Amino acid sequence: ETGVTQTPRHLVMGMTNKKSLKCEQHLGHNAMYWYKQSAKKPLELMFVYSLEERVENNSVPSRFSPECPNSSHLFLHLHTLQPEDSALYLCASSQRQGPTYEQYFGPGTRLTVT
Amino acid sequence: QKEVEQDPGPLSVPEGAIVSLNCTYSNSAFQYFMWYRQYSRKGPELLMYTYSSGNKEDGRFTAQVDKSSKYISLFIRDSQPSDSATYLCAMSLTGTASKLTFGTGTRLQVTL
Numbered sequence: 001e002t003g004v005t006q007t008p009r010h011l012v013m014g015m016t017n018k019k020s021l022k023c024e025q026h027l028g029h030n031a032m033y034w035y036k037q038s039a040k041k042p043l044e045l046m047f048v049y050s051l052e053e054r055v056e057n058n059s060v061p062s063r064f065s066p067e068c069p070n071s072s073h074l075f076l077h078l079h080t081l082q083p084e085d086s087a088l089y090l091c092a093s094s095q096r097q098g099p100t101y102e103q104y105f106g107p108g109t110r111l112t113v114t
Numbered sequence: 115q116k117e118v119e120q121d122p123g124p125l126s127v128p129e130g131a132i133v134s135l136n137c138t139y140s141n142s143a144f145q146y147f148m149w150y151r152q153y154s155r156k157g158p159e160l161l162m163y164t165y166s167s168g169n170k171e172d173g174r175f176t177a178q179v180d181k182s183s184k185y186i187s188l189f190i191r192d193s194q195p196s197d198s199a200t201y202l203c204a205m206s207l208t209g210t211a212s213k214l215t216f217g218t219g220t221r222l223q224v225t226l
Binding site for chain 1: 116118122146148155156157158159160163202204206208209210211212213214215216217218219
């Protein structure tokens with residue numbers, strides 16, 4: 001595996017379900033990010049982890065709970081989501097003190113909340 | 115007012131055409147400007163970046179920044195069907211460890 005991988009690629013869940021999104025980077029980076037991409041909206045930065053410590057949380061509802069057990073893995077735990085949470089969730093990684101533009105994105109998880 | 119404005123398209127052009135994609139922004143403190151390309155069912159990938167004002171060329175692609183007008187452009191010469199994708203502009207305040215602020219993306223379709 002190379003680059004940034006995400007699983008699952010597609011997820012359909014009910015509003016009362018609990019599920020998790022997984023991201024893995026194989027680039028030796030020390031920072032990882034969760035973004036939300038909705039139709040006709042800009043990418044929204046949700047969380048930033050640097051050296052496994054959360055350094056940014058952009059007012060994301062508590063029904064989204066990130067976890068970064070090590071510098072290669074990032075999870076997004078989901079519970080009691082709303083239909084408006086349906087979107088493409090993108091993971092990215094970079095060197096925290098490296099160039100800002102060198103963020104490498106995974107293919108995303110397409111989430112549908114029913 | 116959105117921080118970054120980008121026409122969502124879709125923009126449809128014939129093969130070989132010159133394509134112009136644009137973004138305007140409101141925060142004059144932005145210093146770094148990027149263009150990402152996102153194919154269907156893929157994540158964004160960095161296409162080009164520029165620092166401050168000026169032009170940068172890479173093959174068929176030219177990125178242009180006009181800080182006085184708060185306006186950035188991406189030109190694609192001799193467009194190919196493989197250029198069909200969504201193009202996202204992004205910008206940041208500093209060059210390292212800085213938040214990226216994205217536009218909504220412009221969907222481009224290059225037809226045969």
